[in-house]
Each structure stands twice: as structure tokens, then as C-alpha cells.
Amino acid sequence: MKSLRTGYKPSMAPEHAPAKRSVSKGSRKSRGAGGGAAASEPGRARAPVRWRAAMAACAIAFTMALPNPAHAWGAEGHRMVARLAQAQLSPAANTEVARLLALEPGATLESVSTWADETRAAGTAPWHYVNFARGGVCSYDAARLCAGGQCVVGAIERQVSVLTSTAPDEERLRALKYVVHFVGDVHQPLHAGYADDKGGNGYQLQAIGRGTNLHSLWDSGLILNWPGGPAALFEAVAADKSSTSVAGGPSSWAEESCLIVGREGFYPETHKLEPDYPQRWAPALVHQLAEAGNRLATVLNGALGKP
Ligand SMILES: [Zn+2]
Numbered sequence: 001m002k003s004l005r006t007g008y009k010p011s012m013a014p015e016h017a018p019a020k021r022s023v024s025k026g027s028r029k030s031r032g033a034g035g036g037a038a039a040s041e042p043g044r045a046r047a048p049v050r051w052r053a054a055m056a057a058c059a060i061a062f063t064m065a066l067p068n069p070a071h072a073w074g075a076e077g078h079r080m081v082a083r084l085a086q087a088q089l090s091p092a093a094n095t096e097v098a099r100l101l102a103l104e105p106g107a108t109l110e111s112v113s114t115w116a117d118e119t120r121a122a123g124t125a126p127w128h129y130v131n132f133a134r135g136g137v138c139s140y141d142a143a144r145l146c147a148g149g150q151c152v153v154g155a156i157e158r159q160v161s162v163l164t165s166t167a168p169d170e171e172r173l174r175a176l177k178y179v180v181h182f183v184g185d186v187h188q189p190l191h192a193g194y195a196d197d198k199g200g201n202g203y204q205l206q207a208i209g210r211g212t213n214l215h216s217l218w219d220s221g222l223i224l225n226w227p228g229g230p231a232a233l234f235e236a237v238a239a240d241k242s243s244t245s246v247a248g249g250p251s252s253w254a255e256e257s258c259l260i261v262g263r264e265g266f267y268p269e270t271h272k273l274e275p276d277y278p279q280r281w282a283p284a285l286v287h288q289l290a291e292a293g294n295r296l297a298t299v300l301n302g303a304l305g306k307p
Contacts, residue, residue: 082113084293096304116181127155131195138258140251187292192257240290
């Protein structure tokens with residue numbers, strides 16, 4: 001599951017309404033954030049007309065372009081989440097983010113969003129995901145699922161603490177890089193999937209004449225093959241209105257992802273991808289990317305937005 005357990009990927013530069021929610025770390029009542037989850041359920045989302053057209057074209061487009069194995073898996077999604085959050089930073093948080101990033105000339109929130117994958121080692125690999133029990137309830141239990149804080153939920157909570165602290169700037173910059181990345185990861189549904197197939201990495205899939213797996217499909221296949229490409233997807237994400245008004249916390253975000261994985265049809269019926277799969281799951285993909293960007297902004301504004 002190594003480099004495969006990355007999150008999403010990126011695109012353009014839109015405007016998004018400032019997030020107005022507060023984050024309560026550790027909340028476990030997230031399933032309730034269900035408004036968004038329901039809205040993103042395949043077949044239930046009310047997509048704008050131009051969106052429906054785009055989604056209709058999705059299946060076709062998907063048959064024309066397959067994920068390029070040479071492409072950095074997940075980079076597009078992570079950058080997209082960072083870009084969305086950047087546009088929603090408060091002036092104070094924006095200033096502090098810029099001050100920390102200045103330690104590495106040329107760095108931007110977007111450019112550092114994939115650093116955690118690029119530097120990942122055996123000791124930090126578990127920080128990118130959390131495993132739930134297949135067939136069980138998506139209820140996060142830190143003692144059972146995240147012993148010692150060694151999962152994406154624990155990692156986010158830990159790194160946010162460092163970011164908020166008076167630790168040296170170098171440490172806080174590293175924490176910023178981790179937070180930007182892990183908030184993206186926890187919203188990729190299969191980063192809160194099942195251990196028995198390593199979050200879909202072990203679910204082999206034939207996608208239009210080519211072998212891949214379900215995790216890679218969600219990490220980047222659906223993004224790279226979006227009608228119009230990642231840039232078009234980013235426009236949809238920035239315009240998405242299904243984002244919940246309840247921020248919750250990392251544990252509830254993981255539970256929401258787990259619930260998506262458990263929905264009927266998330267795992268293709270056979271190991272050959274149905275042609276309409278990308279279209280059916282497009283609302284969930286857009287919703288998760290939007291939630292990640294909005295929530296990342298909320299986290300950063302909370303951690304760095306104080307004068
Ligand atoms: Zn990752």
C-alpha cells in the first residue's frame with residue numbers, strides 16, 4: 001500500500017466562501033455530518049446541469065485516458081485540496097502560513113501538499129490512513145483502530161498540536177506540511193477502508209483494458225480521467241455546495257470516508273469496472289475533495305488565525 005495510499009490531486013484557482021465552522025478535534029459523532037454524505041451519494045446528488053453533462057461524458061472520457069503509471073499518484077488531489085484551502089485562509093492565517101513557508105524559498109501550500117508522500121518511510125506510513133472492520137460499523141475507536149496515535153486521525157491531531165504550539169518554526173513548518181497532506185488523505189474514502197485488502201490496494205481491477213486497483217482508481221484514476229481533466233474537476237469542487245456545515249474532527253472525517261466505502265456499489269460488482277462507475281461516483285468524489293479543502297482551511301484558520 002506504499003505509495004498508493006495517497007490522497008487526491010489538484011488544479012486551478014477559484015474562489016470559495018470562507019469556512020465558518022469550528023473544528024472540535026476528536027469528535028466522533030460525525031456520521032451525522034451526514035447531510036453531505038447523503039448529498040454525495042451516487043444518484044442522489046443534485047448536480048448543476050453543466051455538471052450532469054460533464055458527468056455523462058465521464059464514462060466516455062474514462063475509456064479514452066487511463067491513469068498514467070508514471071504520474072505521481074494522488075498529487076493532483078492533494079494540490080487541489082491545498083488550493084481550495086488557501087483561498088479560504090483568514091488574513092492572519094495566510095500571513096502565518098506564508099511566514100512558515102518562506103523558510104523554504106518558493107514553497108507554496110500546494111507545493112508542500114505532497115511532501116508527506118515523497119518522504120514517507122516505514123515509521124510514518126500508518127499516518128496516512130486508518131482501517132475499519134469490513135462489514136462492521138464505521139465507528140472510530142482510537143484504542144482499537146489507532147493505537148498509539150499511529151493512524152491518520154492521530155497524526156492530524158498530533159500535527160495540529162505542533163502547528164498551534166510555540167515549537168521552533170522548522171518544526172511547525174513540518175507540521176503544516178503534514179496537516180495539509182493528511183487532511184486530504186482522510187477524505188479519500190479508501191484511506192479509511194479495510195485492512196484485509198489494504199484500503200482497496202488489493203482489489204485488482206480491470207479498467208478499460210488495463211489492470212489497476214480500486215485504491216489507485218480513487219487516488220488518481222477518477223481525477224486524471226475527469227471530463228476536461230483535473231482543472232475541470234477543480235472548478236466543480238470549488239463550486240460544490242454539498243459541503244456540510246458541521247466541521248466535526250478527524251475521527252468523524254474518517255468515519256464519513258468509511259461510510260462511503262461501505263455504500264452499495266463502491267466496490268465494483270466484478271473486477272472489471274462498470275462503464276458508468278465514474279459517473280455514479282462523481283458526486284462523492286467532488287464532495288470529498290470540497291470537504292477536505294474547506295475543512296483544511298478551518299483547521300489552519302483555527303491553528304494560525306489568532307493575532
Ligand atoms: Zn498520503
